[in-house]
Amino acid sequence: MSAVLGVSTLSEVGWGAAWLPISWTLVLLAAVLLYVHATRRGKFLVWEDLLGELGLQGHERLLDLGCGRGAVLLAAARCLPQGRAVGVDLWRSVDQSGNAQNTTRRNARAEGVSDRVNLYTGDLRCLPFGDSEFDVVLSSLAIHNIKDARERRQAVVEAVRVLRPGGRLVLVDIGRSAAVYERALGSLPVIEAGIRSVGWRMWWGGPWLRTHVVTATRATP
Numbered sequence: 211m212s213a214v215l216g217v218s219t220l221s222e223v224g225w226g227a228a229w230l231p232i233s234w235t236l237v238l239l240a241a242v243l244l245y246v247h248a249t250r251r252g253k254f255l256v257w258e259d260l261l262g263e264l265g266l267q268g269h270e271r272l273l274d275l276g277c278g279r280g281a282v283l284l285a286a287a288r289c290l291p292q293g294r295a296v297g298v299d300l301w302r303s304v305d306q307s308g309n310a311q312n313t314t315r316r317n318a319r320a321e322g323v324s325d326r327v328n329l330y331t332g333d334l335r336c337l338p339f340g341d342s343e344f345d346v347v348l349s350s351l352a353i354h355n356i357k358d359a360r361e362r363r364q365a366v367v368e369a370v371r372v373l374r375p376g377g378r379l380v381l382v383d384i385g386r387s388a389a390v391y392e393r394a395l396g397s398l399p400v401i402e403a404g405i406r407s408v409g410w411r412m413w414w415g416g417p418w419l420r421t422h423v424v425t426a427t428r429a430t431p
C-alpha cells in the first residue's frame with residue numbers, strides 16, 4: 211500500500227538510512243529545549259548564584275548596564291532593601307521584544323521593588339553618571355549588541371569609570387564577547403579580573419554557543 215502511495219515505511223527504508231534524519235531531529239529538539247531553558251529559567255538561576263556570590267549587604271548602589279525589561283535589575287533590587295538598583299538602557303526593541311522604560315517600570319511595581327529602582331535612558335559607551343558612583347556594576351547579555359569592537363571596549367572603560375574603588379564588576383555575555391571584555395580590563399585599574407563559563411544553564415542551543423562571566427574589583431588608588 212505504501213509503495214502505491216509513494217510513501218516508504220521505516221521497515222522498507224531500513225534503520226540504516228533512517229538514523230541520520232532521526233539523529234538530526236533529536237539534536238534539533240535538544241537545541242530548542244536548551245535555548246528555551248536558558249531564556250526562561252537558566253539565566254535567572256545563573257544570576258541568582260552570581261548575585262549570591264557578591265554577598266550584598268543590602269545598602270549598595272548597583273548599576274545594571276542594558277537592563278532591558280529588568281530580569282536581572284529587579285532580582286538585584288530584591289537584594290537591596292536599603293540600597294538602589296539603577297538601570298540604564300537605550301530600550302532597543304531589536305535587542306529585546308517589548309523593550310521600553312515603561313515596561314520595566316511596570317515590572318518593578320509588579321515585583322514590589324519600584325521604591326528602590328531608578329531607570330535612565332543612556333548609552334553604555336557614554337554613561338550618564340559620574341566617576342565612582344556605584345558599589346556594583348553588572349551587565350547581562352547587553353554589551354555584545356554594540357557592533358564595533360572599539361566601542362564595546364569603550365563600554366567596559368565606562369563600566370570601570372563609574373565603579374568606586376573596591377567596587378565589583380560582573381559582566382555576563384554570550385559567545386566570545388566576554389573574552390574581549392577581560393582583555394580590555396588588562397589596561398584598566400582593576401584587580402582580580404577573571405573569566406569563566408557559567409555552565410550549561412546558559413547554553414544557547416548547545417555548547418557551541420556558551421555564556422561567560424567576567425568579574426573584577428576596581429583597584430583602590
Ligand SMILES: C[S@@+](CC[C@H](N)C(=O)[O-])C[C@H]1O[C@@H](n2cnc3c(N)ncnc32)[C@H](O)[C@@H]1O
Nearest residue numbers: 276277278299300301302305333334350352355
Ligand atoms: C538582550 S537585551 C538584555 C536585557 C537584560 N539585560 C536581560 O538580561 O534580560 C540587551 C539590552 O541591551 C540594550 N542595549 C544595546 N545596546 C545598548 C547601548 N549602546 N546602550 C545602552 N543599552 C544598550 C538593549 O536596548 C537591550 O535592552
